[in-house]
Amino acid sequence: MTDEKTYYTARKVLKRTLAWTLFCSLASLILLFIPFNSGTILDLVSNCLVATKIWILVILIQICFICKSVTQSLPSKQHSKVGSLLKYVAVFLAIVPVFYVITILFGAPLTESRAETFHFALLLSVAGTFPGLMTCGVNLNEWSRIFVLSSPENGVEVVAYWVSLCSIFGAWLGAFPIPLDWDRPWQVWPVSCVLGTLCGYTIGLMLSSVHLFISYYKMVRQKR
């Protein structure tokens, strides 16, 4: 009976996560490409800083929703809310400078366009570490299990794993068009990297929904 119940809860969680992830990935896809080169406030090329800020918010909300969908249906996992929130904020504040320094080390300009670099670091830490922070908090062992040994459990951890990985990889790939002599406005630092991060983020969401779908499918078939 309990087996049956846990199975159904797990299935429900999976289903919910899958739905939310799919929805979020579609939403980011639309948000990313419709305003491209339109000159509106969401356009990364002309309004890089503002658009990055909005995107950071979007990612925060999306990740919160995805994670929230699980915590709602899982009443057993509970945290002391204020304490953990403070902890998260502290960790997050520590991570942003780390990303900033890494960006500089990889060749971002040191003295010029500091605001852009900072926004990029902020976005990268939001897309790259916030999902992890939401799923495993400040537990180092959990982090190493998911990210270093790459064995995330089904559910939100899969989302966190793929989103972080793909965002960072996207940011990395985004640097490659910068030296090309095409003279396009999106080649200017950090537009292409921000674009890369966001594309990576979207692709990560898609990949995780595929991953979740496959495991859901397996789960259903196993039961039968």
Added chain:
Amino acid sequence: MVATMGFGIKILGIICYLLLFYIASVLIFTKGFLLKRVAIDSNSSCNVDFARTEEHGETGGCWMHATHQRAIVVIIDALKFEFMVHHSDIMKNKLSYINKLPEIHNLLTQKPKHALLYKFIADPPTTTLQRLKGITTGSLPTFVDAGSNFGSSEIAEDNFLDQLIRRGKKVKFLGDDTWLGLFPGRFSTAFPFPSFNVHDLHTVDNGILQHLYTELKKKDWTLTIVHFLGVDHCGHRYGPLHPAIGDKLSQMNQVIGNITALMEKGTVLFVLGDHGMTATGDHGGDSQDEVEAGLFVYGVDQITASGQKHGDYRTISQIDFVPTISLLLGLPIPFSNLGQVVPELFDHCSWSKESHIKQVYHRVQALRLNALQISHYIDSYMKISRDLPEELYTELQLSLSLTEDDLQKLVTKLSSHAEVEEVHLKFHSLEKRYITYIQSVQGMCRDVWAKFDLGAMTLGILTLLVAILLTVYCIKISPLICEGKFPGSAIVVFITSFVYIVHIIVQVSFLERGMVLFMAFILGLVDLVFLGITIQKAQGDSKGEELKNLTKRSYFELSQTFSFENWFNLFVIVLSMAGYFSNSFVVYDTSISVFLTQTLILMVSFKTVKEHFRTVKETHKEMHAKKARTSNKLRFSNIVQHPVFLTLCLTFFCSFCICLTKNFQACREEQVNCINSRFLERLVNLSSNTGEKNIRYFFSIVCLCILVLIPYLLLKHYGNLNGTSLPVLCMKYAMPLLLVCCALHWAVQGLPQNVLDSMPVWQQIVLPRIVHVSCIFSLLVFLIQPLLVYILPQNHKSLSLPYGQSSEHLMHTVYRHIKVNWQDYFSNSKDKPPVVFGLGTVYTSGVLYIGTLVSLLLCLLLGDGMTPSVLLGWFSVMSFLEIISIQMKATQDARLNMLSAVLTFHLMTSVFFYGTGHQATIPSIRWEAAFVGFHGDFTNNIVPAILILFNTFAAQVLFTVLTPLILLWPYSKGIFSGISLNNKSGKNETESEWKGDFVLFENEHKLKGTMMELMMYIILINELQVLSAMCAASLHRRHLMVWKIFAPRFVFQAVSSSITFVTLLLVYLLILKIDSQLGKWLTKLCTK
């Protein structure tokens, strides 16, 4: 021991065999790709035996009498023939550039015997600099004009400007400042304007116009050169169809009108374009649109007798301009000219009556001088170089001398007033023969100099592909070789590749092209396919074998081959290879190599962390009880000694060092917004008022001290610096001496130039000479005695060392020593085993010793500014080695992922190539390195060449010397990996069990086998880089930037790889030497 030696030599043989392929491929490719021409710096003089020498009457001039006293050359950049010709077609009138130069059309129609228009065909590459060389020297363009001044863009060959100046005439110049780079200090008056900003249409032209007319009126010149850039910039910016180009051309039309109005008697005007433009307004290639420029000639006096039919414009080559203007102004034709005079400009003679025969005779005369000059040039060229085909050359020379004879006979007959039938026909046939001769010579030279040999290029690429596959095969069989076995397929591979390489070498050096070349291709392809199959099979074999004896190790290897890390490494290699195909990636390779290196360092450290967590997880279950007790406590020392923490710190430090190299980079001219590093400035040029000079000098000295101190302390730490053997003394005393000499030399170099010049020569060179000599001395000493070990005398107690050290220090040294306690070596020795210092780092110490020597020498050559960069190199290498040591420690017995380590090293090498102030361009070679320790009086070119190579490829030399440390360092227990906590706490290594890299000696084949694998990986990566550089160069051989970007990139990559290989072989030999010496030493120790 003999067997071991033989094994080492065998590996050496394999590597040399691979390098043979590499060298052959690079040479074959170079032969086909780099167009070479030897620049002869002789000048034509008036005194030649084939022309009149004395100045002639009022007109002056030698070789021929000058028909004009002054010339104005107006160069309108990118003036296409289309722009100049008049179209009566009304439909075409709509195009913005049509009929915008009516002045030319008016002159052509109104004064047909004063004005001529030609289609003016440029030789590709159609870039301004190359074209200006052609227009002034009359030579064909090539990549390497090997001559006396290789470094600057100054023209070395004879040209009509120099001819004028040599005869005391004045040359004026207005316009594009490229001219000043080509002819520095030649112009009596010059108004240069920068040509860089393509978006600026008017600055250069308006600047010229501001001065042009006043300068022309002054009459203090013989030749005025005006170079307008507006049309070209307009084309680049808007393209030829934009109305702006019409406006610009109208402005030019006005200029031409004004100049012709100002011209006086005896003046001739040339209006010419240096190249055309494509439909998009660009140029550089060899398409019809780009090469078709126009030439307009106008004289106040009559310039031709024959005239021109409207719309029937002859086509001439751009280099034809050179002999024409030379003879018109009464100058000798420049020595290395290959152009042919425009005959119709010579058939009018102002002081004799018009007669058809006279006209033809004049033409023949000009052509004859031209032909003789070319023959003279080809003669002297053949003496220097064997580029040109011998047979064709003799044939041509014979035909010329026959023509000469016929002309002589005809002229003698005419002067003796004998009746000759149909004189003008004979002259016409002579004229044709001269023209044929000149054109055949031109054709011959063009074939040799201006054409890529696609066959040779493909053959080179094919050979390199075979070499790469061979290397991959060797890597595949290296685990077998490690165990001392050679698989059977090796013999077959060897035979097939041997047949191929012999065929290739014979083909290229002895045979003509044709069917046999085809054979070579077939052979190469067969080889490729065969090697591919063999590699697949070898992989299957080793897999099968591994599966058979499923030990833990081989299983790990198997999983490693297909790990994420290896795929990522491959991805990075492919990315860096793809970068060669894009000009902007080549230009910004400085930043890209930093980016990729940082990525790889992060990956390696991530791997380290991962391995650590994996082992923690594995041991977690066993140690559960123990761990629960200890691990939850967060103590400071625990954190500091935690491997993950150490790895992160080291990674940051390493990345930071890599990042700092940006301060030492030089700029390429293509990099916009780039400022040359202050460290590249010579010390003399820094101002001492602001203290910058002193700060820089002392900073360099401090860096140099640290540079020497690091290896010294390391060696001391390992106990390699005990005893009084010669290398130890060298390390202790010669290195500080070197340091002091180096520092003093820089101080001397920092003196103001006049003080420096007043010093005797020996004083200037004695200090660097001391460094050179003592470096070589230390090296020789080390080669004689390559073991930095010390046996504690038996009769002493192990704690009473004979040289006075503080007891504290002594304990430290003894702590690090190594006991050799093997039964089979010491079965007959006394009860107590001998105590040997430094045996645990016997290989490492050797590499460190040589590394120190090499880096000191490099510092001297690179100059004081670059010393901090060399230090950064050491820092990053050391921290990287520590990271992989920690990784090795975490994975215990598993093997190191060689590919990622070697790849990181390779990328670091390129980072530091740029980080020592170099770029892959010829102007950025730092020639002053040739004068460190020498005063410029070289009898041969070998010494300066070596010094310059060492300077340019300092990073390659240094990093290759340090490469064996990838293998050795994990064994010799670095500083940080030593203190990092041992998480497999069940098995605590005690000091006496630590054997250091001496374990490599225990296993007969392990050292050489892994060393071979290491070298193979280095060779493979380098070969892949060269391959992509080759492919990029041949793919872009007609690219606008090929001679500025792709060809230098290929040359630098090929040379850098060659230097890496040579250094690698030397280092390998050194390790073999240490190994054999160690064997001898041990047997001696046993028998004692």
